[in-house]
Amino acid sequence: MRRSMHLVLIVGAAMAVTLLSSTVGAQEEVDGREVFLANCSGCHQGTGLGVTGSFPPLAGNENVQDTAYVKAVIVEGKSGPLDVLGVSYDGAMPAFPDLTAAEIDALVAYIQAGVFIPAETGGLEPGDAARGKDLFTGSDRLENGAPACASCHTAAGFQALNGPALGPDLTDVANRYGGEEAVAAALVSPPSATMQPLFTDNPIADQERADLAAYFASISNVRPSGGPDILLLGGALGAVAMFALMLLAPRSRRMGFARQLRSQR
Amino acid sequence: MDVRAHMSMLFHLDKCIGCHTCSVACKNLWTDRKGAEYMWWNNVETRPGTGYPTGWEDQEHYRGGWEKNWVGVELKLHSRPQGLANLFYNPALPELDDYYEPFTFRYEDLFNAPEGEHQPTAIPISAITGDPIDIEAGPNWDDDLSGSNIYAANDPNMADVAAEVREQMSEIERVVFNYLPRICNHCLNPACVAACPSGAIYKRGEDGVVLVNEDKCRAWRMCVSACPYKKVYYNWSTGKSEKCILCFPRMETGQAPACAHSCVGRIRYMGVLLYDADLIQWAAEGPEEELFDRQNEVILDPFDPAVVAAAKQNGLDDGTIAAAQNSPAYKFVKEWKLALPLHAEYRTIAMMFYIPPLSPVVSTIEQGLVRLDISPDQIDFELFQGLEKARLPIKYLANLFAAGNEEVIEKILRKMLAVRIYKRRQSVEGFIDDATEALIESAGTTPEEIEAIYRMTTLPTMQERFVFPPYHREMSAEAMYGDPLARKGETGFGYTDAPKRGA
Numbered sequence: 153m154r155r156s157m158h159l160v161l162i163v164g165a166a167m168a169v170t171l172l173s174s175t176v177g178a179q180e181e182v183d184g185r186e187v188f189l190a191n192c193s194g195c196h197q198g199t200g201l202g203v204t205g206s207f208p209p210l211a212g213n214e215n216v217q218d219t220a221y222v223k224a225v226i227v228e229g230k231s232g233p234l235d236v237l238g239v240s241y242d243g244a245m246p247a248f249p250d251l252t253a254a255e256i257d258a259l260v261a262y263i264q265a266g267v268f269i270p271a272e273t274g275g276l277e278p279g280d281a282a283r284g285k286d287l288f289t290g291s292d293r294l295e296n297g298a299p300a301c302a303s304c305h306t307a308a309g310f311q312a313l314n315g316p317a318l319g320p321d322l323t324d325v326a327n328r329y330g331g332e333e334a335v336a337a338a339l340v341s342p343p344s345a346t347m348q349p350l351f352t353d354n355p356i357a358d359q360e361r362a363d364l365a366a367y368f369a370s371i372s373n374v375r376p377s378g379g380p381d382i383l384l385l386g387g388a389l390g391a392v393a394m395f396a397l398m399l400l401a402p403r404s405r406r407m408g409f410a411r412q413l414r415s416q417r
Numbered sequence: 418m419d420v421r422a423h424m425s426m427l428f429h430l431d432k433c434i435g436c437h438t439c440s441v442a443c444k445n446l447w448t449d450r451k452g453a454e455y456m457w458w459n460n461v462e463t464r465p466g467t468g469y470p471t472g473w474e475d476q477e478h479y480r481g482g483w484e485k486n487w488v489g490v491e492l493k494l495h496s497r498p499q500g501l502a503n504l505f506y507n508p509a510l511p512e513l514d515d516y517y518e519p520f521t522f523r524y525e526d527l528f529n530a531p532e533g534e535h536q537p538t539a540i541p542i543s544a545i546t547g548d549p550i551d552i553e554a555g556p557n558w559d560d561d562l563s564g565s566n567i568y569a570a571n572d573p574n575m576a577d578v579a580a581e582v583r584e585q586m587s588e589i590e591r592v593v594f595n596y597l598p599r600i601c602n603h604c605l606n607p608a609c610v611a612a613c614p615s616g617a618i619y620k621r622g623e624d625g626v627v628l629v630n631e632d633k634c635r636a637w638r639m640c641v642s643a644c645p646y647k648k649v650y651y652n653w654s655t656g657k658s659e660k661c662i663l664c665f666p667r668m669e670t671g672q673a674p675a676c677a678h679s680c681v682g683r684i685r686y687m688g689v690l691l692y693d694a695d696l697i698q699w700a701a702e703g704p705e706e707e708l709f710d711r712q713n714e715v716i717l718d719p720f721d722p723a724v725v726a727a728a729k730q731n732g733l734d735d736g737t738i739a740a741a742q743n744s745p746a747y748k749f750v751k752e753w754k755l756a757l758p759l760h761a762e763y764r765t766i767a768m769m770f771y772i773p774p775l776s777p778v779v780s781t782i783e784q785g786l787v788r789l790d791i792s793p794d795q796i797d798f799e800l801f802q803g804l805e806k807a808r809l810p811i812k813y814l815a816n817l818f819a820a821g822n823e824e825v826i827e828k829i830l831r832k833m834l835a836v837r838i839y840k841r842r843q844s845v846e847g848f849i850d851d852a853t854e855a856l857i858e859s860a861g862t863t864p865e866e867i868e869a870i871y872r873m874t875t876l877p878t879m880q881e882r883f884v885f886p887p888y889h890r891e892m893s894a895e896a897m898y899g900d901p902l903a904r905k906g907e908t909g910f911g912y913t914d915a916p917k918r919g920a
Contacts, residue, residue, distance in 0.1 A: 409467075
């Protein structure tokens with residue numbers, strides 16, 4: 153009884169704080185950059201350069217100057233082949249109906265200004281790949297308490313048996329995202345639905361992003377070793393050994409009491 | 418002193434006629450289900466015989482019960498480390514053939530067979546596979562055949578009976594036998610509870626009924642092996658173990674368990690025994706010859722003011738104490754000392770009790786001939802003096818009920834014979850002669866006790882045979898769920914225990 157009272161108090165307090173902070177936030181001016189990093193940079197990249205073949209660039213893209221078009225795309229989403237600057241893209245963009253009008257305005261202004269990553273990289277120290285590796289593997293803790301990348305991901309075969317396989321292999325993530333800076337930008341707001349809840353509350357610090365990005369850049373050319381899949385091989389060998397043991401085990405069951413008696417007949 | 422109440426059943430074997438009504442009543446009520454076809458929570462065995470499942474008393478084969486070693490008392494099945502190491506390997510389990518393959522008959526053949534020269538027959542089919550089978554055994558196979566050379570000859574209790582006695586037994590047309598009805602013994606030191614790796618079996622506090630929690634059972638089947646009486650059964654359909662529940666839903670509503678209620682011979686009695694839970698370990702660890710005496714110590718005198726006070730302190734209500742004072746089980750077991758548990762040497766402290774049978778008809782063989790020339794009263798005295806000539810060997814009964822101790826059985830049989838002789842004198846001759854009085858004294862009884870035993874044996878009413886304490890389920894329902902009327906008028910959907918993750 154007493155414990156549940158405590159629980160009610162704590163939950164109530166937490167709700168009050170959340171409510172208060174959200175109302176305060178609504179009164180402040182919306183920062184288009186933050187909205188962009190929270191919602192768009194996962195695909196279009198912090199650099200605004202997009203991903204070749206899937207997500208079109210926003211930097212240098214004439215279409216973004218058409219405010220009505222951009223707003224429509226944000227609210228309704230867009231999919232299917234699209235030619236931008238002579239390159240064809242066929243990714244799918246979801247609708248973002250939850251953005252407020254103020255947020256959309258700020259976002260459109262930010263995109264139209266066309267000042268993407270270069271404005272930011274200036275603020276980041278050059279990354280240290282060695283420290284990035286420690287952060288990746290969890291030898292060094294992330295400052296804000298988020299789990300280490302290696303909880304789910306593997307990269308460059310850093311561990312025996314290829315490491316964790318929950319998330320995708322990050323060996324060539326720097327190539328996929330279009331460079332070290334793009335990775336660093338993407339880590340502001342990780343793109344996948346699985347990562348978002350983990351890293352929204354415990355964001356990766358700026359220097360950590362730079363270090364991690366440097367690490368990913370340093371391994372981007374490593375080819376995962378072409379050797380056999382140790383897990384598969386070991387499993388198969390283990391299974392063979394078990395079957396061999398089963399063959400060695402005595403084949404006949406103990407004779408039951410009743411069958412013993414009847415066999416004396 | 419930790420006083421608790423136990424519901425105990427008592428079987429008066431002299432009165433059992435081997436009709437299997439108890440088994441059928443139990444079957445119809447509880448085990449007439451898929452997966453339970455082969456189970457007989459109550460069964461009646463013809464003795465000598467190997468019983469059901471075949472040879473259940475051979476603990477070298479089945480490894481049931483407890484054994485005493487340097488550690489103290491340990492399961493015969495395995496020590497704790499062995500139990501963990503062999504969790505997936507339990508060769509001591511009985512197999513289906515040890516019970517029997519349940520069968521039915523293809524009755525539709527009687528109606529659907531094409532017209533032919535011969536009457537159609539309903540052939541036996543397996544109740545498990547549906548395929549035709551050759552019936553090799555049943556739950557009462559060899560019924561009434563005490564001399565069968567497959568089963569009865571292999572009765573483990575006959576192993577140390579003298580060869581000439583066994584020879585004699587088979588001489589009398591192989592017709593000396595008695596019946597042994599068996600249910601779960603709801604032991605004080607249950608081996609099934611101790612062996613369960615899931616902790617799914619427990620002994621109820623209020624009446625000592627041993628139950629399997631079907632939600633927690635994980636089909637390890639260690640209970641099946643560990644129970645020396647082989648009274649826990651594995652349901653192959655549900656993948657859970659099941660056992661006799663002493664018809665607790667009936668007892669809670671004041672009715673006798675189905676087997677006892679339906680008993681034609683009225684051999685069954687039920688009543689409360691108060692016991693001291695603190696003494697259970699001491700009783701289970703005793704040397705073999707003291708096992709039953711120690712069990713008798715564990716059972717408390719409900720008239721002793723100290724016991725009554727301790728019982729009340731433990732939350733037993735006046736109704737339960739009154740039921741314990743009225744209990745036929747208490748009278749037979751502790752007051753008259755006529756009843757014994759089955760196989761005390763298993764150290765499970767079985768709480769169902771048996772009054773051993775007197776031999777069927779008094780007659781002994783002398784030089785190969787049945788003596789018919791002596792008068793009945795002489796025969797009475799002759800048997801009293803020479804119990805070793807009884808048709809059912811004392812050693813055999815001792816192996817069943819007294820861990821091989823013949824003296825215990827002799828004392829009980831003498832007392833029962835004294836009752837018989839005394840009442841015969843009284844009703845046939847009309848008076849008690851000196852010889853009979855001397856006989857009664859040597860049997861360690863008194864005319865008053867004889868009258869009481871006689872009355873409880875032959876003329877008890879239903880209320881005297883079955884004395885149940887008030888269970889007060891309404892009170893426990895209130896304690897668990899609060900006001901019983903709070904949800905009256907609601908739809909009845911929902912949970913009393915909400916589903917949740919984890920254990």
